Amino acid sequence: MLIIFKKVFYILALLLVNLYICEYINNKLTARMDLRRGYRISGTKGIGFPLVRFFKYISRNEKINIWTFFIFLLSLLIWSVVPITANLVLIEMDYSLLIALTSYIILIILLFFNSSRTSYGAVYSESGKKILILLSFLLPALFSIASIVLINKTLSLKEIVNSQHQYWNIILQPLGFIVFFISIFLQLKLLGVRGKSYISSGTNIGKEGTGLGKIIERFSVYMIVFFLIIILNILYLGGWQGIYIIRGEIILAIKFYVIFVILLLMDKAIGRIDSYSLLVRINWKFLIPVSLVNFIVTFGFFIARDVYNLI
Amino acid sequence: MTDNIYNKIYSSSRTVFLEETGEKLESILKDKVKYIYKTGIDLLIMVSKNNLYQTVKELKENPDLKVNSFQSIAVLNNGKKSFLIINLRSFDNDFSVLLKIEISQREIEEDYREIIEILVKFFRAVKFYRHKSKIISDSCDIRILPRSTEGLDCFDLDILTDDDLIREAYVNIDIARIIGEDFYKGMELYNLIAYISRFDWKAGIFPEVCLCEAFEELLQLKVTERAQYIRMLLCELYRISNHIYFISNICNVLQHDIAYNLSLLERERVLRMIESITGSRIVPNFIRIGGVKKDISEEMLASIRKNLPVLFKSIRRIEKIMLSDFLILERLSDTGTVDKEIALEYGISGPNLRASGIRYDLRKVKDSFLYKDLSFTIPVGKSGDCLDRISVRFNEILQSLRIINQIISKFPEGSFIKKINVSHLEFQSGAISYGIECPHGLFKIYTEVDKNNINSLVVKGPSLNSLILSEEILAGNKLEDIDLILMSLDISPGEIIST
Numbered sequence: 001m002l003i004i005f006k007k008v009f010y011i012l013a014l015l016l017v018n019l020y021i022c023e024y025i026n027n028k029l030t031a032r033m034d035l036r037r038g039y040r041i042s043g044t045k046g047i048g049f050p051l052v053r054f055f056k057y058i059s060r061n062e063k064i065n066i067w068t069f070f071i072f073l074l075s076l077l078i079w080s081v082v083p084i085t086a087n088l089v090l091i092e093m094d095y096s097l098l099i100a101l102t103s104y105i106i107l108i109i110l111l112f113f114n115s116s117r118t119s120y121g122a123v124y125s126e127s128g129k130k131i132l133i134l135l136s137f138l139l140p141a142l143f144s145i146a147s148i149v150l151i152n153k154t155l156s157l158k159e160i161v162n163s164q165h166q167y168w169n170i171i172l173q174p175l176g177f178i179v180f181f182i183s184i185f186l187q188l189k190l191l192g193v194r195g196k197s198y199i200s201s202g203t204n205i206g207k208e209g210t211g212l213g214k215i216i217e218r219f220s221v222y223m224i225v226f227f228l229i230i231i232l233n234i235l236y237l238g239g240w241q242g243i244y245i246i247r248g249e250i251i252l253a254i255k256f257y258v259i260f261v262i263l264l265l266m267d268k269a270i271g272r273i274d275s276y277s278l279l280v281r282i283n284w285k286f287l288i289p290v291s292l293v294n295f296i297v298t299f300g301f302f303i304a305r306d307v308y309n310l311i
Numbered sequence: 312m313t314d315n316i317y318n319k320i321y322s323s324s325r326t327v328f329l330e331e332t333g334e335k336l337e338s339i340l341k342d343k344v345k346y347i348y349k350t351g352i353d354l355l356i357m358v359s360k361n362n363l364y365q366t367v368k369e370l371k372e373n374p375d376l377k378v379n380s381f382q383s384i385a386v387l388n389n390g391k392k393s394f395l396i397i398n399l400r401s402f403d404n405d406f407s408v409l410l411k412i413e414i415s416q417r418e419i420e421e422d423y424r425e426i427i428e429i430l431v432k433f434f435r436a437v438k439f440y441r442h443k444s445k446i447i448s449d450s451c452d453i454r455i456l457p458r459s460t461e462g463l464d465c466f467d468l469d470i471l472t473d474d475d476l477i478r479e480a481y482v483n484i485d486i487a488r489i490i491g492e493d494f495y496k497g498m499e500l501y502n503l504i505a506y507i508s509r510f511d512w513k514a515g516i517f518p519e520v521c522l523c524e525a526f527e528e529l530l531q532l533k534v535t536e537r538a539q540y541i542r543m544l545l546c547e548l549y550r551i552s553n554h555i556y557f558i559s560n561i562c563n564v565l566q567h568d569i570a571y572n573l574s575l576l577e578r579e580r581v582l583r584m585i586e587s588i589t590g591s592r593i594v595p596n597f598i599r600i601g602g603v604k605k606d607i608s609e610e611m612l613a614s615i616r617k618n619l620p621v622l623f624k625s626i627r628r629i630e631k632i633m634l635s636d637f638l639i640l641e642r643l644s645d646t647g648t649v650d651k652e653i654a655l656e657y658g659i660s661g662p663n664l665r666a667s668g669i670r671y672d673l674r675k676v677k678d679s680f681l682y683k684d685l686s687f688t689i690p691v692g693k694s695g696d697c698l699d700r701i702s703v704r705f706n707e708i709l710q711s712l713r714i715i716n717q718i719i720s721k722f723p724e725g726s727f728i729k730k731i732n733v734s735h736l737e738f739q740s741g742a743i744s745y746g747i748e749c750p751h752g753l754f755k756i757y758t759e760v761d762k763n764n765i766n767s768l769v770v771k772g773p774s775l776n777s778l779i780l781s782e783e784i785l786a787g788n789k790l791e792d793i794d795l796i797l798m799s800l801d802i803s804p805g806e807i808i809s810t
Contacts, residue, residue, distance in 0.1 A: 268568055271567035272565065272638070274565075274642070274792075275792075
């Protein structure tokens with residue numbers, strides 16, 4: 001029992017520290033790219049910035065929506081199934097990949113319910129549209145995950161990592177990786193990696209929601225970002241596999257931040273994609289066909305190797 | 312016909328009765344009109360309400376005249392009487408007409424409505440001036456209120472939709488109205504010069520220049536070459552500032568942060584140049600009747616010239632960043648397309664008109680400044696979509712830089728002002744209309760003066776026509792493109808207030 005509490009404590013502490021660092025990087029990097037100096041007042045080089053922002057939000061009174069609370073809860077509960085490292089996982093099971101994906105989809109649907117608290121009809125309809133597009137971006141991601149499952153012959157996230165001890169899945173599935181990366185980038189683009197979350201606020205209204213609700217919302221968006229990056233790591237980049245003498249955890253941390261910074265830079269360099277027709281076109285004319293081809297080739301390979309023993 | 316009007320007769324446009332033109336126009340219009348004057352760049356025709364239909368029909372359908380473009384309507388209060396001033400234009404013959412109609416003061420609304428109903432038969436754009444708020448407010452699907460972004464903050468937008476597509480859009484500018492009469496009433500001329508740049512605060516020098524040049528025409532006052540060069544320099548600097556601000560606003564709508572911040576930095580550079588000359592950034596109050604307020608020193612010119620290559624490089628960089636992104640190109644091309652015919656019919660001007668493929672620039676057409684001494688080209692678009700409107704403005708910035716370079720190298724010696732006492736001026740009683748090419752389009756002023764008194768003043772900015780046009784072009788586009796299309800028309804809020 002004690003071990004579980006210890007693990008919960010470690011996971012929460014790790015997430016919070018990560019949150020702090022990511023918020024700091026976010027602030028600094030966006031400021032640099034905006035040709036601004038960024039927030040400098042709190043501490044040396046603005047190290048206390050995330051804390052200051054936290055207190056700023058918490059100082060305002062606002063009622064918390066029930067859906068916001070559910071999102072917060074679920075975004076924390078995801079980490080009970082998803083292994084951050086080999087030992088940092090609460091429930092070890094054979095179908096952890098399925099459960100993680102299901103809870104992610106439920107999280108997105110909850111975000112849709114959350115946007116219903118707005119009093120602007122346009123924002124509500126817009127966020128509804130965005131969520132539907134976001135869900136459609138899961139299709140190519142699911143195809144690429146299916147090909148990973150075929151290769152590694154397991155649904156457990158831990159087993160997937162363990163089976164990459166020789167070489168990472170990115171070498172076997174380069175097309176799948178590209179599709180998956182673009183898919184998660186566009187999902188994060190819709191969610192809003194930095195600053196504004198467009199799903200809850202819409203294009204026309206910049207600021208909606210202050211106080212504790214806002215913090216929780218930001219927190220859950222960050223949790224989704226972390227979840228997607230960790231999943232990408234686990235599926236394609238070898239998770240916590242060490243290289244030579246370097247420990248796996250350090251490699252994981254490096255990979256995590258590199259991907260986070262790349263996502264941030266891409267998000268900053270590309271303007272907001274408002275035209276839904278373009279998003280739908282990218283999805284149905286590029287991502288889904290490529291992922292489908294990738295899946296069919298992998299499936300053929302799987303049948304030839306494992307069913308008929310041809311290769 | 313039009314050659315006679317503009318070239319043969321009296322090149323300087325004082326309020327004089329034009330015998331030849333009058334006879335020719337009278338032979339066409341016969342006894343439907345009371346009299347014909349030439350006031351500045353327009354012909355003023357006095358028409359009674361009963362003859363309006365036949366006169367407009369003649370103007371539109373006669374092949375010699377071909378008045379095909381509606382420009383503006385304004386109410387003018389001349390102390391005792393009220394008038395309606397309608398500006399029409401023929402782009403084929405380069406010919407502009409002001410119709411002045413008297414309306415009885417007791418039944419102003421009824422008369423106004425009648426006149427509008429007559430004009431609607433000839434020009435679609437006049438629909439905007441109908442009283443329509445009651446009709447739409449009940450049936451509209453979405454009402455978009457003014458937003459915080461500049462340019463979108465002066466009107467309501469009522470939209471009828473079919474799912475995602477806009478079926479009809481109506482602009483309501485009632486919230487941004489002030490009565491023009493209160494603005495100039497009891498104001499001295501030098502006060503008016505200081506305040507008039509409020510009509511267009513995106514490029515504040517142009518209203519001042521327009522007003523001063525109008526009164527100089529009225530006084531038959533010739534300005535020295537040096538003063539004209541200083542005016543040209545400031546006009547081009549403000550043109551660049553306005554266009555860069557426009558680009559930053561477009562980037563803000565597209566959420567392209569890098570280009571947004573870069574363009575704001577460059578605008579700061581230009582505003583500093585302006586500040587070094589005039590002493591203020593947005594509202595200059597620098598132009599005087601007879602010249603300018605201060606002289607420019609050699610050092611200032613040298614420092615401006617030093618900044619030109621830097622500005623050129625960074626503008627090209629912004630252009631490269633913005634217009635090489637396929638996501639942005641995808642978004643901009645084929646949205647909010649304006650055809651040539653529609654552009655002419657709605658009477659838009661400036662870069663918006665040029666983006667539709669019509670090469671018309673008052674700097675080349677009318678020799679008000681000394682632009683004929685300088686070599687520059689007028690950039691023209693092809694299809695008239697948002698992308699064309701943006702790339703035309705990028706090219707105009709580069710052309711303006713070229714003009715500034717030439718101005719500095721040709722800068723003449725001499726005095727910068729002819730000093731006259733403005734408070735004791737006496738004009739010949741009459742009317743004058745004057746226009747200038749401002750960054751949004753054709754900025755026009757119409758005044759009636761009587762000795763030392765300004766009886767009436769009508770300021771007409773080009774942005775209102777663009778806003779009226781947006782009603783037409785928004786239909787058929789998607790809901791998410793509204794902001795982009797409206798922003799790409801470069802609407803200046805001050806000009807809309809002034810109607």
